[in-house]
Amino acid sequence: MRLPKFLQTFWIRLALFQALVSAVLTGLLFGGLYVAMAHFAKKEFSTEIERDSASLISETQVTGPAELVEEIHRRVALRSNAGWYAVVDPKGHMLAGNIAPSEWSPGWHRFDYPNADKNDDEADEHELLTLITEVASGYRVAVARDTYRLHELQESFASVFAWVLVLGVVTGSFAALGVARALRRRVAPLVATATAVGAGDLARRVMISPAHDEFDGVGVATNEMLDHIQRLMQRVRQVSVDIAHELRTPLARVRQRLERLRDQETTSEATRNEVGGAIENLDEALSTFEALLRLARIEEGSSRASFAMVDLSALLREMAEVYVPVAEDAQKALSTKIADGVTLLGDRPLLIQMVVNGLENAIRHTPEKTCVLLRLERCADNQAVLDIDDNGEGISQSDRERALMPLVRLDASRNGDGSGVGLALCKAIAELHGGELVLLDAAPGLRLRFTLPVHRA
DSSP states (O other): OOGGGGSSSSSHHHHHHHHHHHHHHHHHHHHHHHHHHHHHHHHHHHHHHHHHHHHHHHHHTTTOOOHHHHHHHHHHTTTTOOOEEEEEEETOOOEEOOOSOOOOOEEEEEEEOOOOOTTTGGGOOOOEEEEEOGGGGOEEEEEETTTTHHHHHHHHHHHHHHHHHHHHHHHHHHHHHHHEEEEEEEEHHHHHHHHHHHHHOOOOOOOOOOOOHHHHHHHHHHHHHHHHHHHHHHHHHHHHHHHHHHHHHHHHHHHHHHHHHHOOSSSOHHHHHHHHHHHHHHHHHHHHHHHHHHHHHHHHHHHGGEEEEEHHHHHHHHHHHHHOOOHTTTOOEEEEEEOSSSSEOOOOHHHHHHHHHHHHHHHHHHHOOEEEEEEEEETTEEEEEEEEEEEOOHHHHHHHHTTSSSOOTTTTTTTTTOSSHHHHHHHHHHHHHHEEEEEOSSSSSSSEEEEEEEEOO
């Protein structure tokens, strides 16, 4: 089950969980206190009535019922009296008091407040808790108290509980948000470094804070891992460059010897054809080695020293003029749609190499009658989009990432020859200029999409 969008953020879930925990703990604490307070208050309230009843009966036990009736008259007449009393004879006749209970069986009873206004919202809170006790000779005494004070105490405590619950939830939420913000601030460098490394910046490292806490421990371990990966990558790249550099000279010498053999008058025609094929294979190998060396120099970033303002619109038009006849010779058509005035800071020869590789990829690896489109558009965010589209067979989505790797040839989907370094060079040149290259579906065919930062006009 997919969570709502706002709950997909860990920090929001943490804050809500903390608020829920605060509410539950506060509810349990004050719920327990409320139950204990209510029980204690009710017990004290009942004890007060029992004491008053016992005092009244004991004071008049010796003198008899007449003194009991007289004492109730006296208590009811007092202005400071807060109690309710009544006494009846064995026949049930009211002898004295300020209440008239509807039932006189001994024990505890609850009766309506005398003359209560039924339209009053607080009428239900005015209830008489009454203790009826039977004394000598069949007389019965009722002693009662208004429960309004008990209700007031319970409501006051409930109100305090509600405010404490709200404050607990709010405080817990703010505390959780503070913790979440601190965690996000500590995790952000790890995420930023991982994102940068994933984008190809192997020199990026996690900043270590002076706290040297658990997050810094993760950062140190991450940096050590990245150092090891970078060393391995540098060794692999250096081995590739060394191999290309060391083999280029002996292969060139072999080529020269084959050329001399081919040009000798004593060499037969069949031998010349075989030697010519061998020379072509050597030229492909030398071209691949040269491309690998060029790719290594580009990835080092040393070419940025020669950056200057380049009119990309004019450069693409020049390249289109050169490659229109090349496409026609290959029984294909090249069209353009180039926006005016797009300039960027870059290396002109490398940009030419990037466009050449892209156009040759579209022309060489597609069938006849393929249409190739060279398009340049300026975006609103100081970005330019350069597309090279063809309506050929295209590349499957699962192979597009591999197609941008050096020495990868997808002959099954893009027929033709080549060194397998062309698109890798395009990608490296685009990244050198602060952009990127992605392979997309041209529906049908393949789209090379270069996104490059451009100069603001």
